[in-house]
Structures are given as C-alpha cells and as structure tokens.
Amino acid sequence: xxxxxxxxxxxxxxxxxxxxxxxxxxxxxxxxxxxxxxxxxxxxxxxxxxxxxxxxxxxxxxxxxxxxxxxxxxxxxxxxxxxxxxxxxxxxxxxxxxxxxxxxxxxxxxxxxxxxxxxxxxxxxxxxxxxxxxxxxxxxxxxxxxxxxxxxxxxxxxxxxxxxxxxxxxxxxxxxxxxxxxxxxxxxxxxxxxxxxxxxxxxxxxxxxxxxxxxxxxxxxxxxxxxxxxxxxxxxxxxxxxxxxxxxxxxxxxxxxxxxxxxxxxxxxxxxxxxxxxxxxxxxxxxxxxxxxxxxxxxxxxxxxxxxxxxxxxxxxxxxxxxxxxxxxxxxxxxxxxxxxxxxxxxxxxxxxxxxxxxxxxxxxxxxxxxxxxxxxxxxxxxxxxxxxxxxxxxxxxxxxxxxxxxxxxxxxxxxxxxxxxxxxxxxxxxxxxxxxxxxxxxxxxxxxxxxxxxxxxxxxxxxxxxxxxxxxxxxxxxxxxxxxxxxxxxxxxxxxxxxxxxxxxxxxxxxxx
RNA sequence: GGCCCCGUCGUCUAAGGGUUAGGACACAGGCUUUUCAAGCCUGGAAUACGGGUUCGAAUCCCGUCGGGGUCACCA
Numbered sequence: 373x374x375x376x377x378x379x380x381x382x383x384x385x386x387x388x389x390x391x392x393x394x395x396x397x398x399x400x401x402x403x404x405x406x407x408x409x410x411x412x413x414x415x416x417x418x419x420x421x422x423x424x425x426x427x428x429x430x431x432x433x434x435x436x437x438x439x440x441x442x443x444x445x446x447x448x449x450x451x452x453x454x455x456x457x458x459x460x461x462x463x464x465x466x467x468x469x470x471x472x473x474x475x476x477x478x479x480x481x482x483x484x485x486x487x488x489x490x491x492x493x494x495x496x497x498x499x500x501x502x503x504x505x506x507x508x509x510x511x512x513x514x515x516x517x518x519x520x521x522x523x524x525x526x527x528x529x530x531x532x533x534x535x536x537x538x539x540x541x542x543x544x545x546x547x548x549x550x551x552x553x554x555x556x557x558x559x560x561x562x563x564x565x566x567x568x569x570x571x572x573x574x575x576x577x578x579x580x581x582x583x584x585x586x587x588x589x590x591x592x593x594x595x596x597x598x599x600x601x602x603x604x605x606x607x608x609x610x611x612x613x614x615x616x617x618x619x620x621x622x623x624x625x626x627x628x629x630x631x632x633x634x635x636x637x638x639x640x641x642x643x644x645x646x647x648x649x650x651x652x653x654x655x656x657x658x659x660x661x662x663x664x665x666x667x668x669x670x671x672x673x674x675x676x677x678x679x680x681x682x683x684x685x686x687x688x689x690x691x692x693x694x695x696x697x698x699x700x701x702x703x704x705x706x707x708x709x710x711x712x713x714x715x716x717x718x719x720x721x722x723x724x725x726x727x728x729x730x731x732x733x734x735x736x737x738x739x740x741x742x743x744x745x746x747x748x749x750x751x752x753x754x755x756x757x758x759x760x761x762x763x764x765x766x767x768x769x770x771x772x773x774x775x776x777x778x779x780x781x782x783x784x785x786x787x788x789x790x791x792x793x794x795x796x797x798x799x800x801x802x803x804x805x806x807x808x809x810x811x812x813x814x815x816x817x818x819x820x821x822x823x824x825x826x827x828x829x830x831x832x833x834x835x836x837x838x839x840x841x842x843x844x845x846x847x848x849x850x851x852x853x854x855x856x857x858x859x860x861x862x863x864x865x866x867x868x869x870x871x872x873x874x875x876x877x878x879x880x881x882x883x884x885x886x
Numbered sequence: 887g888g889c890c891c892c893g894u895c896g897u898c899u900a901a902g903g904g905u906u907a908g909g910a911c912a913c914a915g916g917c918u919u920u921u922c923a924a925g926c927c928u929g930g931a932a933u934a935c936g937g938g939u940u941c942g943a944a945u946c947c948c949g950u951c952g953g954g955g956u957c958a959c960c961a
Contacts, residue, residue, distance in 0.1 A: 382961055417960055482959070489958085496887040498957045524959055542891070551889050551957080559959040566961050586891070590956050593890095611891085614955080618897065621953045676898065676910095683900035684909045703899080705892045706954070713898060713911040723924085765924040776922080795921095827920085842920040854922040 375407030376580045379433075379440075380570070382414040383425035387432040387657040389709055390585065390615035390624055393674045397612060398583045399438045400675065400697035410577055411443025413454045414570075416563050432657045436667050437690065442577075450577040455569050462564040465572045465602070466525055466557065474601040475557060477513055477523040478505040500553030501526065525558040527597065535593045540581075540610035540699045547593040555594055567591055571598040574607060583610045583699070586706075587623075610699045613678055616708040624709055629654040632711045637663065640771045643778075644740045654711055664737055664770025665714075669721040673714040678707040687720060719768040730760050730767070737770045743781035755780065758864050762856035776855050780864060785851040785873055787880065795847045796881050800836065804844050805881070807834075809874040818867045820859040827859070848877030 377398040381391060402409035411433070413426060430444060442448030452458055469475035478501075485501070492499040506528065508516075517523065529549050536546040557568040564572070570591075574582060589611050599606040617628030632654045640663060641651040652658040660670050672688050679702050681688055688696075725733070734756060738744040744752050759777045760767060766776055779785055795801075811826045812818075827845065831838045846858045849870055855861055862870050 380961090384961090414961060478959095485959085492957090493887090498888045500957080522959095545890075547890070553957095556959055561959080563959085565959070570961090585955095587955055588961090590890070591961090613892075616954085621892080623954075673898095678898090680899055682909095686898090686910050703892095707899090708897060710897050710911065716911055719924090763923090766922065768923085772923095824920095837920095839920060846921060852921090856922090858920055 373580060375402055375405040376410060376578055377402045377407065377583060378410040378412050378574070378577065378579050379438075380412040380414045380573075381429050382417065383429065385425040385428060386652070387429050388624075389655050389657065389674065392432070392436070392657050392670075393615055393677055394583065394585055394612065395433060395438055396436070396671060396675050397610075397679070397697075397699075397702070398581075399440075400693055401581060401583065401699060402441075403694040404697045407580070408441040408448075409438070410448070410450070410579065411440035411446075411453065412573060412577070413444065413456075414566070415454055415456045416565070416569055428658065432661070435661055436657075436671055455564070455573065458569075458573065459562070459564075461576065462558070462569060462572055463562075466564075466568075469527070469557070469601055470525070472601065473528070475525050475527050476506055476508070477517065478526045478554075478556070479508075479516055479521050479523045480505060498551065500551070501555070503554055506554060522560040524556045524560050526554040527557050527594070527601070529554050529597060535596055537592070537596060537606075537609065539589075539592075540608055541613075541702045542586075542589070542611055542704060545589070547590070549593075549597070552594060552597070557598075567594045568598065571595050571602070575599070575602065575604045579607050581608045581610060581699075583612060585614045586611045587614060610702065612702055613704060613706040615677055616706040618708050618710055620708060621706050623706075624655055626653045626655050629709075629711065636775075640775065643774055644737065644771070645742070660714075662771075664733070664772070665718050666721045666725065666733075669718040670714070672721070673717045677709060678703045686717065715768065719765070722768055723765055727757065727760065731757050734760065734770050734773045737774060738781065741774050741778070743774065743778060755864070759856070762860040762864060764856070766856065779850045779852070779855075785849075785876065787847070787851040787877075788853070791847045791851065791853045792880065795843045795853065796877060798844075800834070800840060801844045802878065802881055804830070804834070804841050805848055805874055805878045808841070808845060808848075809871055809878065812862075812867065812874070813871055815867070818863065820857075820863045823862050824859045844877075845874075849873045 379395040379398045381387070381395075399409045401407075415426075426444070433440070440446060442450060443453045466475065488502055489499045505526070529552050531550050533549040534546050535549060536544060538544050555567065556565055558564050592609055592611070596606055615624045616622055617624045618632075620628065622628065633651075638648075638651055642648070644662060646662075652662065657670070668690055671690060671693070675688060675693055675697075676686070679697075681692070681696055681701075722730070731753065735744065735748055738756065739746050739748075744756070748756070756773075759773060759780050763773065763776055767773060807830055808827075811830065812823070815822055815826060827841050828838055831841045834840075842858050843853070846855065846861065847853060849862055849865055865873070
C-alpha cells in the first residue's frame with residue numbers, strides 16, 4: 373500500500389510556524405516512501421473571504437517547495453479537495469450512520485446545551501451531552517423533523533468502553549468513552565464538524581498516515597469511534613508535539629515571539645514597503661519569506677524541531693531529509709522554536725549559495741525596496757553582483773543587501789545621525805576628509821588596493837592610526853558604520869560618487885562646526 | 887476540576903541498563919581585524935525531585951512536583 377499523507381489547513385490567512393512543521397513532516401513521509409502528499413482545505417466553518425485567506429497559505433507551501441500531489445490546482449482521483457465542496461459526500465456518510473443506528477438527530481436548542489454546560493462547570497465536572505434526545509422514538513424524531521425543528525446529528529457513543537490505539541509517536545494511548553459523550557457530527561445548518569468531516573475525508577481519500585499536532589489527540593478517540601461505526605480500517609496516527617515558545621513549553625503564539633521582532637527587522641519590512649500594521653510576526657512563515665530567508669534553511673530548521681537525524685547533524689538538506697525522515701525519531705515532548713538557531717542555519721545555507729543565485733534572489737527585494745528597476749539592466753546586475761561579493765559572509769538573508777549596501781543603489785546618502793555623531797563630528801575629521809578628497813581625486817587606477825595605499829599613507833603622514841582615517845571614510849561615503857570592507861566599498865562606489873559624498877560629508881561637518 | 891500527554895545544558899537534541907552524559911545554537915573570554923560579519927581557540931552550562939528494582943538507572947517501576955493539551959453546532 374502506498375503511503376498517503378495530508379495536510380489540512382483551514383484558510384486563516386497565514387501559515388503559522390507550527391503548522392508549517394506539521395506540513396513538512398507529512399510531506400517528508402510521503403516523499404520518503406514515494407507516496408502522495410495531499411493538500412485538503414478544511415473550510416467548513418463558513419468564512420467570508422475564503423480565497424484571499426487561502427492564497428497566502430498555498431504561496432507559503434509553494435515557497436517551501438512542499439508540492440502537493442493532489443489538492444487545490446492539482447486534480448486527483450479523490451477530489452474535490454475543499455471540504456466546502458464535499459457536502460454531498462458528508463450527507464451520504466451521515467445517512468449511512470443514521471441508517472445503521474449509529475447516529476441520531478438531537479433537537480436540543482443551543483440554550484439548553486449551554487445550560488447543561490454551565491451546570492457542568494459549576495459542579496466542576498467535564499461537560500458531556502446528557503443524551504436526552506437519544507431515547508426519542510423514531511416516530512417522534514420523524515414528527516419533529518417534519519415540523520421543521522432544527523436538529524444536529526449526534527454520534528451514539530456506547531458508555532464504559534475503553535478505546536485504545538498505538539500512536540506512532542506516543543505509543544499506546546487510551547481513553548474511556550464516558551469522557552467523550554455523544555458528540556455532534558453535523559450542525560443544524562447541515563455543515564459537518566471537524567471530527568466527522570476529517571474521518572469521511574481521510575477515509576475516502578485513502579490517507580494512510582495522519583500526522584498532526586498533539587492537541588488533536590483527544591479528537592482521535594472520537595474519530596476512531598467513527599471509523600468503527602463506518603466499519604472502515606483507520607489510518608495510522610502520529611501525534612507530534614506542538615511547537616512551543618522559546619524558553620517555554622507553552623504553545624507558540626504571537627506574543628511569545630515579540631522579543632524577536634526587533635526594531636531593526638521592523639525597519640526592514642518598512643523599507644520593503646510594508647505598512648506598520650502589515651508587518652508579519654515571527655510566528656508566521658511570511659516573516660521569514662520577506663526577510664529573505666532561503667526555503668531550504670527554513671525547511672531544515674523546522675524539520676529539526678522535534679526530530680533529529682542522529683547525534684550530530686544539523687544541516688539536513690532537502691534530499692537528505694527525504695531519504696532519512698522517519699516518524700519513529702519524532703520526539704514525544706514539545707520542542708520550542710528558536711529563531712536564533714534558524715538564523716544561524718540560514719547563514720550556513722546562504723554562505724553556500726552560488727553567487728548567481730544570490731544575485732537572482734536579491735533582485736526582488738531590491739525592487740520591492742525601490743532601489744533598482746524592473747527589469748534589471750546588465751550594469752545594475754553587475755553592480756549587485758559586486759556588492760554581494762563585497763558583502764561576503766555578512767550577507768545572511770537577502771534583505772541584508774538593503775541594510776548593508778542600500779547606499780550603493782541611491783544617489784543621495786542617508787547619514788545615520790548616530791554614525792555622524794560618533795565618527796564624523798571629531799576634531800581631526802575635516803582635515804582627514806579634505807585630504808582624502810584631494811588624493812582620491814587624482815588616484816588612478818581607482819581600485820581597492822590603491823585606495824588602501826592612499827588611506828594608510830595618509831594616516832601615517834598625519835601620525836594617526838589607520839582607523840582614524842578609515843572610519844570617517846566609511847561614514848562619509850556610506851552614511852553608516854557597518855558594511856563591506858571600506859576599500860572595496862569605495863572602489864565599487866566609483867571615483868565620481870565617492871568624491872561627491874566626501875564633499876557632502878565635509879559640508880556636513882563644517883556646518884556642524886560653525 | 888475530570889481525562890490525557892510530556893519532563894536530558896537557557897534552547898534544539900544524542901545516548902534507551904555500563905560513556906568523564908556527546909554535538910549544535912545562544913552566551914562569556916581570547917586571537918585576528920578598518921566597521922560589521924566570518925573564522926580559530928578556550929570556558930561555563932543538563933538527566934525535575936523522592937523512593938524502589940539492579941552488581942550497575944538519564945534509561946525500567948511507583949509516587950511527588952512542574953509544564954502542556956483537551957473538555958464547542960472551532961479546526
């Protein structure tokens with residue numbers, strides 16, 4: 373039997389890191405065994421803007437390279453893959469359950485149910501449906517239905533049974549049916565509920581392995597009861613621990629990652645044209661996509677949460693993951709997500725990326741920031757290439773090119789006030805800048821090696837350390853204190869622009885002086 | 887509160903009866919250095935606690951404590 377896994381997001385508008393990890397595990401298992409990875413959309417909870425809320429999720433999965441074999445846009449033998457389009461199937465299965473006497477209509481009003489729930493809460497008892505409608509005679513059911521009374525469909529759950537199964541990750545687990553009660557399968561409006569729709573779909577789509585977050589563990593017992601009622605062999609279940617917040621075992625949420633949302637990163641998003649309220653949170657995949665992470669790095673980093681290859685391997689490229697992924701090596705306990713480690717891994721992947729791919733990957737970000745045009749002409753392309761080369765290992769994510777080297781692509785320099793204060797507004801600086809301008813103007817050829825000679829020569833002549841010349845030169849030409857090596861920086865900038873900027877900086881300090 | 891799951895450095899993890907409990911991120915110190923990175927070297931850092939079983943326990947059993955999940959006409 374071929375392995376079939378599925379990922380079943382509901383269209384919420386974005387992909388959460390924890391959800392992505394679940395998707396990766398499902399995808400990896402299918403690929404490992406040459407099976408199929410199905411994408412199904414759990415959209416029974418009638419949401420207004422379905423399409424817009426779905427697209428970012430599909431885009432995220434595509435970005436990661438988690439291609440699905442069946443699902444939206446990919447027809448297959450078990451479609452449709454939107455639950456909202458499968459209502460007929462659910463109706464059929466619901467009917468089957470009723471005709472077998474495994475489910476019954478319940479006419480209790482939401483108010484009545486709410487009262488039962490309140491009572492349970494006050495008595496500090498877990499809530500379970502009383503089963504009041506279960507005993508209704510068939511004729512009475514018929515009468516009420518014909519009278520147009522709204523009703524939900526409930527599963528008849530036999531009391532005092534212990535349901536057991538062996539979870540691939542957790543091992544043997546069990547639960548008493550007394551803790552479950554007659555759960556609702558279909559809403560009064562005819563829409564199926566999660567547990568019911570999931571079983572119908574997993575069964576009819578021939579899913580062999582259900583890999584999902586541990587928060588679904590209690591649902592699994594209900595689902596097992598449903599498989600039994602349908603007389604269908606259930607799939608294997610693997611409940612993976614949820615992804616926790618850094619330094620905690622609490623489920624990851626937006627709030628937990630606030631400290632990773634640095635001012636510096638927010639500034640990157642703003643440079644890319646995001647409005648402040650649109651800036652994604654570090655719990656969302658979008659955050660990493662737009663900061664310029666590589667899909668392979670994110671895939672690797674997330675796959676390592678709760679799963680390991682062995683006792684030492686951190687870098688697990690896509691192909692290696694596919695060849696070695698196994699459910700058996702998934703941890704039982706929650707793993708906290710560590711953005712720092714993901715960042716480190718990203719640096720490793722970026723470092724190994726061939727130059728031309730770095731260039732190609734950088735271009736969309738420069739365009740979004742309005743620093744280069746579209747299309748990019750050959751001279752701009754070669755400028756980008758030179759900047760990236762000069763950046764070397766400093767470039768960890770694509771937006772680093774904007775932060776460390778944005779000034780290469782602008783006519784006017786934005787002088788960072790702090791840099792000016794710290795480096796340029798010093799007594800010796802006017803002299804240094806003036807001489808630099810003079811010497812560089814006559815320099816031929818204008819390359820890094822010769823620029824270095826000029827700078828070091830000048831330092832010696834003035835009887836100061838090289839840093840006293842280098843730092844002002846950097847700030848004067850780039851406006852900032854960080855960036856590539858200053859000699860290459862000036863070379864790439866070119867003589868004309870370097871001189872202009874020295875001029876401007878000089879004016880700036882002299883004006884400050886006066 | 888009932889039921890269920892989980893507990894190895896701050897974090898990700900390895901070891902599944904016998905190791906000085908290993909690696910990685912992060913952190914600290916040093917070297918290098920024109921900034922920022924990178925690189926190299928060094929360091930601190932863990933089996934939640936208490937009982938058993940055993941020649942021997944992180945590992946098996948029991949209890950305690952702690953964390954988490956779940957108890958919807960959400961998924």
